[in-house]
Amino acid sequence: MAWPIDSAALALVAIRTVHFSATALTAGVLLFRAVIGAAATMSSPVSAQAADAQTHQLAGWGLLVSVLSGAVWFVLTAADMGNLAVSRALHADVLTTVAEATQFGSVAVTRLVLALLLGASLAFDGIKPLRWLTLALALGLMASIAWTGHGGSGFGVEGDVRVAADALHLIAASAWIGGLVPLALLLSAGLHDNSSASITVARVATQRVSLLGIASVGTLVATGSINAWFLVGSSRALFGTEYGRVLLAKLALFAVMLSFAAFNRTILTPRLLAPATAGSQPAAVRTLTRHCVVEFALGLIILGVVGWLGTVHPASHFMN
C-alpha cells in the first residue's frame, strides 16, 4: 500500500478494524464473565444480575456489528481479489467463486456459521450450562480470523505453527482488550454504589483481571515474537519496510498499554486490596476505571493498526 492510501485500501483497513474490534469485544466480554465476572459478583446478587444483563447486551451488539462488518469485509475483499469495482463484486457469480474457491471465502462462510450459532446460544443465555458453549463459539469466532491473514498462508509445519500462533494471539488480545469494557462497567457500578459489597466485587475482579492480564501479555509476547520471526525476519526489514514500521507502531502502543497495566497491577491493585483507609479504595477504583477506558482506546487503535498490517505485504517477502 503506497501513500497516499487509495480509498479502496482505506475502506478495507477501516472495515477490518471494525470487525476485529467488535469480535474482540464479543469474545472478551464473554471470557470476562466466565473467568472473572461470575466469581467477582458471587457475593452480590444485585451486582451479578446487572453484570449479566450488561454482558448479554455487549456480546449481542458486538456480535451484530461483527456479522455486518464481516459481510462488508467479504465484499471488499472479493472486489480486491478480482480487481473489480465493488458494484461488480456484489454479483452472485463473484461472491460464489470467492466463497467456494478461496480459503478466505471458505473461512468466511465457516465464521458466519459460528456467528449464527453464537447468536442462537446467546438467545438462550439464561441456561447457564450453555454459557460454556457460548464462550467456545465466541473464542472460535475470534481465533478463526487467523486463517484469513498472513498466518494462514503458509504450508507444512511452518504454516501450522504460524496459524496456531496467530489464533492464540487473537484470543489473548480479545481477553485483554475486550475484557476492559466489562471491568470498567463493573468498577463504575461499584463507584455509584460505594458499599462494602461493591468494594469486595471490585477487589475480586481486579485480582482475577491481574492474573488474566499476565497470561494474556505472556501469550501476546510469545506469539507476537513467532509472528515477527516469520513475517519480518530481520531488523533491517523491521526498520526498512512499511510492514516493519507499522509493526513498530503497534509495539509502541502495546508498550504504552503495558505500562498502564503494570501501574494498575503494582500500584492500584495493592491499594484496593489493602485494609480500608478513608477514601483510598474508592479513589483506587476511580483511577482503575479511568485507566480501563484509556487502555481500551489504545487497544482499539492497535486493532486499527492490525487491520492495516493485514493489507500490507509482509516485510520478509521483500528482504531476500
Next chain:
Amino acid sequence: MSRFILFATTTMLVVAAPTASFAHAFLDRAEPRVGNTVATAPRELKLWFTQRLEQAFSTVEVTNGSGQRVDTGKPRVNDNEMAISLRVRGPGTYRVNWHVLSVDTHTTEGNFTFTVGK
C-alpha cells in the same frame, strides 16, 4: 487521554510515510529457470511461490517472440506450485507473465524469459 491519542496518531503518521520501493520477489523458483537456456522445448512450465495460491484468481501466460501464446489449458495449482502445459515449437525466447493471488488475499505479478535451443 488526549495526550496519548496524540502520541498514537503521531506514531502512526510517522510510520505511514512513503517508503522506498523494493523489487517484489515472490516467485521462489521456476522450471525452465528464469533467464535460462534449455536445449529442448519444455512440455510444461512450473512455478513455485513463497505462499499458497488461490487457483481461481491465479493466471500465467507464456508467449513466443511474436507474442503468440504457447500455453495450453488452465493453470494447475497445488499449494504454492503452479504448472501449465506448453506447446513450444522451435528455438527462441519465450516470455512468462504470471499473476497470482495468495491465500492471504494479496495479489502479485511478474514476468521473466527463458530461451530454447540457442
